[in-house]
Amino acid sequence: MTRELHCLQYGEHEILYEIVRRPRKTLEIAVEPDATVVIAAPEDATLDAIEAKLRKRAAWVTRQQRYFAQFLPRTPERRFVAGETHLYLGRQYRLKVIPHVRESVNLSRGFIVVQTHRPAKPEVTRELVEAWYRDRAHIKFPERIELCLGLFPDPAAFRPKALIVRQTRQRWGSMSPAGRLLLNRRLVQAPVDAIDYVITHELCHVAEPHHGSAFFDLLDKVMPDWERRKQRLERAMA
Incomplete structure (x- = not known):
């Protein structure tokens, strides 16, 4: 078999x-x-x-x-209220909303701490947290791309021409024919090894645009445990 x-x-x-x-x-x-x-x-x-x-x-x-x-476990819709849990790099953090004259978001001892002068408005907290996620994605994704490029025998040949971070509904990532790598902003909430899987998957498309046997041969070669990582991504981000 x-x-x-x-x-x-x-x-x-x-x-x-x-x-x-x-x-x-x-x-x-x-x-x-x-x-x-x-x-x-x-x-x-x-x-x-x-x-x-x-x-x-x-x-x-x-x-x-x-x-x-419809029967798979799903993460409840987030309401962006104090005490709610949110993912960052695969870890759960509780949301702490603090009244403050200056707006900011940071991590502190297991909490995502949101300072805002409108603490009773979840829609404001949502905007602040989403902006913080975008900022973190723009920092973390380039770091992970560099590490993933090191998996390839000729990293320069697989380097994307540009990185685009955008929240999408359908895909975690894509590679355009022009070499532009698109990564879903939500991916920054996933475990690091799952992020690396998505990036490596898309980098393989530089050499193999289609999901044929040559594509999976390359992915198997540079990341032999990609199936485990993919499953972890699907479980964490359901």
Whole structure:
């Protein structure tokens, strides 16, 4: 039995799927309760044939993923009130809101401390905390990019031309054909090893634009434990 990881672009969605080859005659597509896609295929089935079958069932697959996603554990919507917990680099911090004439946000002994002259307004606290997250992302992401580049045999060849930090709904990151690396601002809340996974994943796209076998071969080479990191990202940021 052999296992392979591949990705199929379906409209705006990417379907990451695992092929498990066995001595069998038919091809079977399953969506697991954790929303992962597993395809049981004959040992001699070609990738083109498997992708053609998956493309025909893609609408069903995405419906199943949406169905299972509603049962996955989710972080409650944040209200930005004192005592609430918020993530930063994978750690939970309690929110402390202090009346003050000058507005600021900083970390102190397990707290995200917000000083504001409008402490009774959660929308103001939200704006201050979001701005603080953006500032931290602009500091932390370049540091992690430099460390991740060191995983590659020729770091200069994988260096992005620019870094863009933006809050997005769909993706943790992307690499444009022009070499511009986009990272989701929310990623600064994730564990550091998960941040490194997203960055390394996108850096691999400099050499391999598509999620084919060559892409996953490169990712396996530079970050052998990327699947564990990906799972940690999904658990932490659900």
